[in-house]
Amino acid sequence: MIFVLVYCTTGISGGHINPAVTFGLFLARKVTLPRAFMYIVAQCLGAVCGCGLVKAFQKTYYHAYGGGANELAEGYSKGTGLGAEIIGTFVLVYTVFSATDPKRNARDSHVPVLAPLSIGFAVFMVHLATIPITGTGINPARSFGAAVMYRKDKAWDDQWLFWVGPMIGAAIAAYYHQYVLRTGAVKALGSFRSNA
Template sequence: MAKDIEAAADYTDPPPAPLIDAEELTKWSLYRAVIAEFVATLLFLYITVATVIGYKHQSDPDVSATDAACSGVGILGIAWAFGGMIFILVYCTAGVSGGHINPAVTFGLFLARKVSLVRAVLYIIAQSLGAICGVGLVKGFQSAYYVRYGGGANELSDGYSKGTGLAAEIIGTFVLVYTVFSATDPKRNARDSHVPVLAPLPIGFAVFMVHLATIPITGTGINPARSLGAAVIYNKEKAWDDHVSDALLASCSPLLHSI
């Protein structure tokens, strides 16, 4: 207890990131981080959307009885694919870019003054381009099944209103970004230094749990880059009509976290 009090007393909040840091543009570390975000988001979309397409093909009773009997990985497996990839990629890129891999996370951290506007904008551009390229790879490798099984795009399921889909995305995005803030809180690390915390683990589990709840409703977005990349490559009217951009919803998380 005494060590906890001493650690909390010695802790001081780091200064907020500057809104616009022109000097940051001259540093290789920024561009290395942007490249890391691009590659990580590309890999994230490639693995997860390929998993979705593979599951729909294996569970399609019109393909063949053998494949249909296998039923693929199921919704549980898809949720594990999304959560597991986030765990892996955040672990790999945390020391380079902070492991955002999601414009909602980047926007939330920008509002909390954890990253500068310059870095936030470059991250979001890299994430969006990476997502588009990742889904493009899936379409190229699985051209026979991509369009037939919806391209992994987020679409509102039958029986749900757009209001319900929006509410599901609001709650899901909030859970994810709030978990990111909690898992990476430097004050907690200083106070609970005797308890090892692997930040990518709770973040990956948050993604996994949200997908279990939201896949039946919207297919689960909670990541504007993921939704945008699939919608751009699939490019069908319903996918665009049901597209929910949830980046602004991340503003709720840093606000609550600061209370």
């Protein structure tokens, strides 16, 4: 589903359907502050509307599965949940940076077409690892929308985990891609050219 959503919204917003991704791209100076703010507001409103539709049309399943609200699973500490959200979001945002990097070689020109697919696979893999811990947040808007519509205290108890963790993970991914990998690649290319 993420593949389809990113593919369909790329021409409209660049595929921004996650505040953590938008935040990472803002930190990398690929999105302006006003645009990032408006994207995040739209993402949160979209999530509330989407959860409202599910609640309206699938009441039985909606209540049976806790409204899809993210919660820290029993037996896990808040530190473990925060770590899972940080690492999961890092994987997602790093994949976004790598898949959409405009400075790829000409031989990789087919990659932008496949970017939504790799992003969708990254989300799938993160879900496999973190569903048992936090229900997989990695998208603060989705966690927020579910909590707003479910309206139970438990859905709000650990809501901060689903904002702080993804934002930290996105910041680390942005820093790593922009300042560690890019800087290393520029230095390596410069030393290669000077030796040639």
